[in-house]
Amino acid sequence: MTRFRLALALLGLIPLASPQAQDLPPDRVLRVAPHADLRTLDPVFASIVITRMHGLMIYETLFAWDSKLQPHPQMVDSFSTAPDGLSWTFTLRPGLLFHDGQPVTSRDVVASLKRWMARDTVGGKLAEYAAGLEVVDARSFVLRLNRPMGLVPFALGSAVGQIPVIMRESDAATDPMRPVTTTIGSGPFRFNREEWRSGARVVYDRNPDYRPRAEPADGLAGGRVVKLDRVEWTIMPDPATAAAALQAGEIDIWEQPSQDLLPVVARARGVAVDRYASLPNQAMLRPNHLFPPFNDPRARLAMALATDQGDFLAAGFGDEQWWKRCGSYFVCGSPNGTEAGAEPYAAPDLDRARRLLAESGYKGERVVLNSSYDIAPIGRMAEVAAESLRRIGMNVDLQFADWGTVTTRQANRGPVSEGGWNLFVTTASGATMQSPVTNIGTNMGCDRAWSGWPCDGEAERLRGAVVDAPDEAARQAATAALHRRLAEVQPYRVLGQYDQPYARRANVSGVLNAPVMVFWNIEKK
Template identity: 30%
Template structure:
């Protein structure tokens, strides 16, 4: 029999293709100048204006930049813009750009690039940003280093839309008058960021190298970033344990492995760097069909679940029981709402009031690994204990996407990013105008309440924070009474890293825009 250390070495050699893809002699030579990061799964593309999934943001957030970045309190900080102001009526935002910024091909970055990126490129390609840009009337270059945005109406979260993944700047001189989707530059992305694209060996690794002409003095600190593609969670854990990988982003290894790996010599773990995304999970309940069309049944589901136990077993403590529809990092979140502690007697009473006859309901787990399967099993057990007959229906990621997007489910586990502001990442789940087949990340439960629509609209358009807070407090109380979905947890994704890596997290989007400041001690 082989011992654990021999098994780890074997696993890295046989399954960790990206580690083998970069010769170990090269990694040894670069151990003071390169940082090795896992990326899971492999990105589908690196052109951040076209692809916005998590793996792409992890890699390409170091290639591209937005006008602003945000600290862990979600306060805007300078990046490509040095200053900004808003008119008293809330309709005009003016940004001053940083001088002497250059694209990776040496061309100057100017206000014309901003206008092109926002008004031409991203309006067409970036679905999440496009909904926010509905409030934008015009954007114009006042001069080469000044950009003016005029809104149709006050839109409170507008200043929160300028981070790299939400509003990446793209080079006008490369993309103007081209087919954005087929432009050859997509395979060799050109940004203004601290690292430049060098190489992508599919199925193995992506290498970025330092931008020697970067506009911030002293950055980046290291010369190379390697993003390794390792095919399964056990092999990713082995790659970190064996020392071949320096950073494991949140979710790249199973949660039950994190505590063990964080105790290794020279290892550490942090949950910082997710504040802007504010990951929130829930059990989607299909409000269109019985028994989920009855609010008492939906409330019974909430009381039946032991969500505190789930945080300990499924998430190993890296989660917080959700108070309601807003992650606590989101602006205007309130815990002064109807609460649902684990109470089987209350659940059974509500099921009786709802007239539940014992029909079987189907549960669609999120197929993102063993931790999510454990969560699904705990949900099934809890609901069964309350008297609800549950059948678990397994599927792969493509099948899950299709079934939820087409509303072909009874209950489904999901998590979404809430993007710091309720108008950007919360309202989409509950407003009736956001009921549309084709995406799992809108109002797929089919919840319709004109009052909720009115309150979310008021919260988005109110000029003062006090008025916004009032509208959002009322809508949170309304939603927790009506339970359109069964809220589960705020997920605190843990990032594992070697303690020799200094300052890996420096903003509310963590690794996605901070590796230029990371160093090797």
């Protein structure tokens, strides 16, 4: 162990290497500094990115999106659709095994999909069309629909929000409102629970029983060929520590480098800076629609008019080469990137914001804004949000905690007096936000919506029209109509979009273009 790594270990910033890791050749262990600590293990319960990354390590889905977000069979071997489009029959690949050695069966699939449909934006939309899920035999099952839906493979391969991973039937039987705490999947890695240290380290071991598909890897699709024996996530909340560790070769990948340190990292010998996602990410300010003031749409419009995207993006992501203003809920530059209806909110209008806030009935009540500096851009943007809203007369209580606490609190539906919240800043991948079907923030289905629980029947009707559109022209028209409604009711404030690069040692190759970073196909030389 180098002096640098030993010093960090003694300071408690990274753990000492385990005996298992010490026994492996250096080129068989990948050491990663992820953007956040792993607290929630269930990717069907939580939509946060670190949990999704974890889920894709140990679980699989029936279909998977390629680098262009097109679905391909993953766990599915073959499928067919009835002529009337009202039933889909699927057969699983042979030889699928859970990490405990038990075969993956259709019973596991049916139980997993039902739980996912109760949790996720995409799953909830599919549930509106579903008339039933039936087991045919150990490897085959049928999805019956009440009306045709052409997006079934796309939905079953979703890599955003709460993802439709296949769990054991006993785990999938868990109440959808409670997280699963076991970690038995069928994916290319196994979760090493014995070496998991919250706030310090997460470890995954190669699954020797996993059989990858024969197709070349493309995004999340194709063969998930593991070329390493072990992946270690070392939690490094301090960006300077992560930057120094990367330059010293103590970690191989820094998943989300701090933008202000990028110039230093990019110039370092033996380090490369790249992008792994084709679409930019989106930043957002999310209000709680259950309680005043943001249960009134006028307060949400006031929030939009009080905020300048440039202030947030500059604070969060530094140099303008990494970000751009964009009023589209569905990401500028994506196939659905309309800004229809968002034009009035492109620049702040503080006088109008104050009038709307007064009309909403707001009288100076405390507004709790939760955030964290564990993800530095989010913490900096939260400070901008607090200052922007104070300018129009909001009594903002900005509270900082670790990111795990912030995301746990997001699920609290109670008032602030009972540990609830009014606002938080977060980010989401372009792959998540680019479609009305997958955008978790524009689901306004009340109790079925993501944290913040917006409720608007007209927006949901228009979102359904996008799914039902018979052709691409009709789908684009429906998307524009939906976007105009969203601009009127502001389920969240779009803060613009940005590119998030990653940094790696020059001897690391094979990082895939995908909605989140994945660790198959990667090798060290």
